[in-house]
Amino acid sequence: MRNSKLVTLEEAIRKSGLKDGMTISFHHHFRGGDKVVNMVVAKLAEMGFKNLHLAASSLSDVHAPLIEHIKNGVITKISTSGLRGELANEISHGLMKEPVIFRSHGGRGSAIATGDLHIDVAFLGASSADELGNACGYSRSENAKSICGSLGYALPDARYADHVVVITDDLVAYPNVPKSISAADVESVVVVDSVGDSSKISAGAIRDSKNPRDILLAKTAAKVVINSGYFEDGFSIQTGTGGASLAVVKYIRESMLEKGIKASFALGGITAHMVKLHEEGLIGRLIDVQSFDKVAAESIKNDPFHQEVSAVEYASGVHQGSAVHALDIVILSALEVDVNFNVNVLVGSDGIIRGAIGGHQDTAADSALSIIVCPLLRGRIPCVVPKVTTLITPGKSVDVVVTEYGIAVNPGRPEVAERLKAAGLKVVDIHDLAAKATSIIGTPDALPFGDKVVGIVYNRDGKVLDEIKNIVE
Amino acid sequence: MEVKNAVAGTLESGDIMVQIGPGKAGAGLVVDLESSVAAQFGKQIRALITDTLKDLGIDNAEVKATDKGALDCTIRARVTAAAVRATGKDVWK
Numbered sequence: 001m002r003n004s005k006l007v008t009l010e011e012a013i014r015k016s017g018l019k020d021g022m023t024i025s026f027h028h029h030f031r032g033g034d035k036v037v038n039m040v041v042a043k044l045a046e047m048g049f050k051n052l053h054l055a056a057s058s059l060s061d062v063h064a065p066l067i068e069h070i071k072n073g074v075i076t077k078i079s080t081s082g083l084r085g086e087l088a089n090e091i092s093h094g095l096m097k098e099p100v101i102f103r104s105h106g107g108r109g110s111a112i113a114t115g116d117l118h119i120d121v122a123f124l125g126a127s128s129a130d131e132l133g134n135a136c137g138y139s140r141s142e143n144a145k146s147i148c149g150s151l152g153y154a155l156p157d158a159r160y161a162d163h164v165v166v167i168t169d170d171l172v173a174y175p176n177v178p179k180s181i182s183a184a185d186v187e188s189v190v191v192v193d194s195v196g197d198s199s200k201i202s203a204g205a206i207r208d209s210k211n212p213r214d215i216l217l218a219k220t221a222a223k224v225v226i227n228s229g230y231f232e233d234g235f236s237i238q239t240g241t242g243g244a245s246l247a248v249v250k251y252i253r254e255s256m257l258e259k260g261i262k263a264s265f266a267l268g269g270i271t272a273h274m275v276k277l278h279e280e281g282l283i284g285r286l287i288d289v290q291s292f293d294k295v296a297a298e299s300i301k302n303d304p305f306h307q308e309v310s311a312v313e314y315a316s317g318v319h320q321g322s323a324v325h326a327l328d329i330v331i332l333s334a335l336e337v338d339v340n341f342n343v344n345v346l347v348g349s350d351g352i353i354r355g356a357i358g359g360h361q362d363t364a365a366d367s368a369l370s371i372i373v374c375p376l377l378r379g380r381i382p383c384v385v386p387k388v389t390t391l392i393t394p395g396k397s398v399d400v401v402v403t404e405y406g407i408a409v410n411p412g413r414p415e416v417a418e419r420l421k422a423a424g425l426k427v428v429d430i431h432d433l434a435a436k437a438t439s440i441i442g443t444p445d446a447l448p449f450g451d452k453v454v455g456i457v458y459n460r461d462g463k464v465l466d467e468i469k470n471i472v473e
Numbered sequence: 474m475e476v477k478n479a480v481a482g483t484l485e486s487g488d489i490m491v492q493i494g495p496g497k498a499g500a501g502l503v504v505d506l507e508s509s510v511a512a513q514f515g516k517q518i519r520a521l522i523t524d525t526l527k528d529l530g531i532d533n534a535e536v537k538a539t540d541k542g543a544l545d546c547t548i549r550a551r552v553t554a555a556a557v558r559a560t561g562k563d564v565w566k
């Protein structure tokens with residue numbers, strides 16, 4: 001067609017004016033099935049680029065090939081929400097000279113919008129695009145090869161990057177509308193065999209648990225929601241990843257039906273559970289920054305009341321209109337919670353990075369009620385501890401901690417503690433939970449951290465919260 | 474006490490697999506521990522294995538333990554079961 005932006009990946013890179021030392025960006029909507037990061041960075045390495053800053057919305061196990069590109073000097077700086085797998089392990093052991101910058105999803109969105117994180121070239125995978133660059137996380141054509149649903153984390157990149165390359169595995173006729181990414185923001189379109197394996201978007205952190213302890217935790221968390229004072233007609237809710245926090249929705253549904261209560265919206269990572277409640281009429285709107293499974297991805301394609309939002313509209317702390325400001329209840333998981341209600345979702349108890357900040361900081365800070373669901377112990381690893389290994393979400397934004405040994409309520413929320421007690425729930429002091437954990441497992445030895453800073457954790461407001469040191473074997 | 478080769482436990486998460494075999498003369502208890510929580514609990518787990526065996530009267534053996542985050546009660550039970558199988562001496566009667 002006239003004015004087609006269709007080029008090869010190599011042409012797109014040349015056309016972008018990318019130079020050594022610049023910042024490239026990616027989204028992680030294909031999660032464990034992503035093929036774009038490895039494909040583009042391999043091409044950049046082949047073309048001889050060095051010293052690039054890779055700013056992804058998140059990275060996972062599938063990005064282990066980056067280790068070689070880091071060793072070869074192609075990538076020398078990383079900004080992300082999370083790290084998992086072998087890449088995380090190597091970085092935790094000191095692979096990189098520069099520390100990795102960790103931001104929440106809202107923090108990344110606002111950093112891009114305000115210019116704190118300047119992106120030179122964005123490489124954005126899409127499940128459909130036309131020759132001018134209108135792109136989506138799904139395709140309406142018969143040749144659809146992939147689907148990831150919302151492109152919420154890619155939208156700030158598309159809007160604010162100096163140069164945008166859309167990479168798709170399904171080139172469709174113009175105009176590809178309704179669209180997520182607008183052709184007005186796109187400079188080049190590249191067609192490849194595959195941008196991602198859709199079967200893996202629900203892999204990684206997201207599990208639908210059959211574990212009886214997770215079910216007990218989910219049921220308890222549902223009771224907390226129902227008796228919190230925020231469970232009334234028109235309430236809004238978000239659930240994070242992790243078996244128990246996802247399963248809570250199932251048990252809240254029963255109570256919604258029984259009491260005739262409907263939610264105005266569900267926010268965040270949207271799951272099949274949320275879609276089901278929406279289709280039953282129990283949730284009015286779905287506000288989706290990231291589709292957590294194929295059911296959610298199909299729903300955003302077909303249902304106009306299942307709305308895609310950008311990371312900025314979702315969770316920016318700078319933009320007062322972002323959706324987290326209207327959120328009543330959020331249910332989140334944790335690797336560790338300490339006696340001051342501080343939460344760690346990033347660094348494992350062995351000192352190795354194995355998670356992501358995600359929207360944890362954003363939703364905990366701006367919701368009316370934040371509930372953390374975690375077991376007291378995972379194997380021999382304590383989840384309620386005297387002090388978190390790494391500070392991710394400050395305790396002042398965490399209201400309730402649900403464990404199988406009792407529910408701890410932040411002393412700053414006495415009215416919530418009273419409501420839960422009045423409902424007959426077992427409210428305990430968080431110090432007692434930490435002591436209970438220690439009584440079962442003993443006092444752990446200190447982790448063998450070295451002196452090198454391998455990661456810097458930012459709060460959503462752009463201030464440094466904590467540093468992650470290298471781990472020494 | 475004569476010690477034969479014996480094993481107890483599994484490699485499931487939250488369990489520990491304990492293999493016991495005859496030790497070299499005069500070497501005492503040699504514990505080779507591989508644990509997913511070694512950095513934080515390795516010393517505690519090693520001490521528990523040694524103490525449990527000594528309480529059962531075993532002070533010369535080679536132990537290979539592969540731990541997947543087991544609690545003390547589990548470790549004690551698996552070590553005891555392996556020891557009973559290795560010595561033929563039933564401590565539960």
